[in-house]
Amino acid sequence: MSGRPPFYITTPIYYVNDSPHIGHAYTTLACDVMARFKRLDGYDVKFLTGTDEHGQKVEKSAQAKGMDPQTFTDMVSRNFFDLAAALNFSNDDFIRTTEDRHTRACQALWDELIKRDEIYLGSYAGWYAVRDEAFYGEDELTTGPDGRKRAPSGAEVEWVEEPSYFFRLSKWAEPLLDLYERRPDFVAPDSRRNEVMSFVKGGLNDLSVSRTTFSWGIPVPGDDDHIMYVWLDALTNYITAVGYPETETGEYATHWPADLHMVGKDILRFHAVYWPAFLMAAGLEPPKRVFAHGWWTNEGQKISKSLGNVIDPYDLVKSYGLDQVRYFLLREVPFGNDGDFSHRAMVNRMNGELANDLGNLAQRVLSMIAKNCGGAVPEPGPLTDEDTALLGQARGLLPAVRAAIDRQAFHEALEALWVVVRAANAYVDRQAPWALRKTDPARMATVLWALAETIRHVAVLIQPVVPDSAARMLDQLGVPSDARDFTALGEGGALVPGAPLPKPQGIFPRYVEPETEA
Missing domain, CATH: 1.10.730.10 (Isoleucyl-tRNA Synthetase; Domain 1)
Structure with missing residues (x-):
């Protein structure tokens, strides 16, 4: 199309159950820097971010606010859209999973997986964490001081029994291991690659990919009792945005597979195991690379709502300046490691x-x-x-x-x-x-x-x-x-001798502590 080499980079799509915080800003900033760099280096860049708007957690949050889910997601998605503008992110597209283009892509992918006998109907019984929108095995759970079972993330789990469609994940363990061996830079950094390989070598169970106990999601084609599991829906956004199911022409033909999915380390399994398995099962190319970065603490403390120490990106910019915040976040710690904001x-x-x-x-x-x-x-x-x-x-x-x-x-x-x-x-x-x-x-x-x-x-x-x-x-x-x-x-x-220059002005003022009233 343009004669320039393509480069496709994505953030995870952010879950609209929350307000934007430093973690969201950090991931998108890293992608923004890569996208800007590649544009300056002559690439035809597509940089995607957006919001993940389905699932039980969203439905419950909307109910708690007395709103219907669509009105609720319209409101909260806007916060992430506005954040991208406020932090000078240069994304080319902003996808919402409630868009028609996304429903079409998800249902097309589902139909393809059904056609290839990669999905079958069964019933599910197991531990489910609403907060994580994820199922966990008994061996992954711990018991909290209140006697309740918890996921590795600390989220409470509940026992769920319902009819479910399953994806034949178990048959993709060997192809996944082969992918990791053939492409050692598929998952980065190395510590995360080792973690993913260890998980897959431990054996994979077939994955429940539909739900019947709530309705806020993309309907399963041909079976209105079921909606798609939110992670199958969410991950598909990366191909929705390049025009799937049209694969022969347009953006899919030029930009897929994605060059880089940037994610936080907490969602690595979904991106490095489930997602490439879904794609290979549908006869599609997996992405080229998944990079999982670390988390931030605040003045040495874990960030949590209960501690009241969530870092608001808008507050940082107001206090220190936009470019100063952008510089600090990427300078302070090796990307991939955890970092402390002080x-x-x-x-x-x-x-x-x-x-x-x-x-x-x-x-x-x-x-x-x-x-x-x-x-x-x-x-x-x-x-x-x-x-x-x-x-x-x-x-x-x-x-x-x-x-x-x-x-x-x-x-x-x-x-x-x-x-x-x-x-x-x-x-x-x-x-x-x-x-x-x-x-x-x-x-x-x-x-x-x-x-x-x-x-x-x-x-x-x-x-x-x-x-x-x-x-x-x-x-x-x-x-x-x-x-x-x-x-x-x-x-x-090189600068041309004799060319006139404007009057110089300071660009990076020194930070002076604001005076506090006695």
Whole structure:
């Protein structure tokens, strides 16, 4: 279609039983950074997020509010839609499982599985957690202090007996293990891959894929007594959004299989076991990669509603700034690990790295250019070994940053940029252009040009993480809007001597603690 390589990335669809919190923001942010990076790197990107709106939990929540489920989901889904806009996420599509296109896709997938004898009618008796919308084996349960049985997640379980359609999951254990062996990067990070393989090697039971005890869901084709199990419904969203059941043309033909499903570690089993099994059983390709990230704590404490320490993304942005929050979340911990949010850590990153390292570097250099070079890009003279070393570091950044992004190692990508930021700050101190102004103005111009060119590379490459701030930095360097993708990196896109520059302004202000009333 476009001649550009396709790249399809998805968030999980968020369950509308809840208000958006830091976990939702974190997953979508990671996808947003990858989507933005790939666009700048020449890919035809499709970035999908959305909401999961069916299931018993939603039906009960709607009843508790005295609302019908559709009105309730319309209201709550809007919160997630608005969050995407508020955090400057660049998703190309927002899917809701209550949309007609999704009902069509789910029923088409069901029909295909029936046709291939992958689904059969039986009856189910077992432990079910409404909160997780999941069934659990007796061996997975624990008994709480109140004597009630609980799922591994801590959710209460109840004994359920009802007629049910079953998916022949048990027959897909060997094909799944073969998939994990053939494609060792299918599940990441490695600790999660090992967890998934261990689960499948332990043996798989056929999976109940319909319910009759409540009605808020997608009807099973040809059997109105049943609705589809919410996870079969939810997972199908990834192919709904590329036009399934049309597979020969359009977006499915270009974008499926998905390049990356980004999920929290609590829903890995559904994405790395059930989902590829459903797809292979229907004769469809499984996704290329599933990455399960960790969870956040708040000042060292587990986040929970009962503790009242849920982190609201809107509050973070209001307190610290949007790009600052985006930077912190992907810089603070290796992606995939659990992380702790603390005010002190946030301020240290904002002031130490954004304000002092990068912000101060840009402000010093651009202010010196404004003051000493007539407010235009300086004219460089012959380059010294030190100049070419710094420029070489800046111009060589893309392969390292790209490799880290492709592994979802966002903290490594940012560290690669900061190695160059720190090198540029050391170079300024050594070259002392403020002293050269009096002794060797031509040399001063060369130093300032090399620094401006280094900042340009950092600003172009950090756009996916801090898009607004990077845009302002590139504006101040006089970089045209059509010269900000990765083809402009290197000597070919270098700043043109003599080009006028706007008056420099600070981009990353230092965080100052608000004064409290005595």
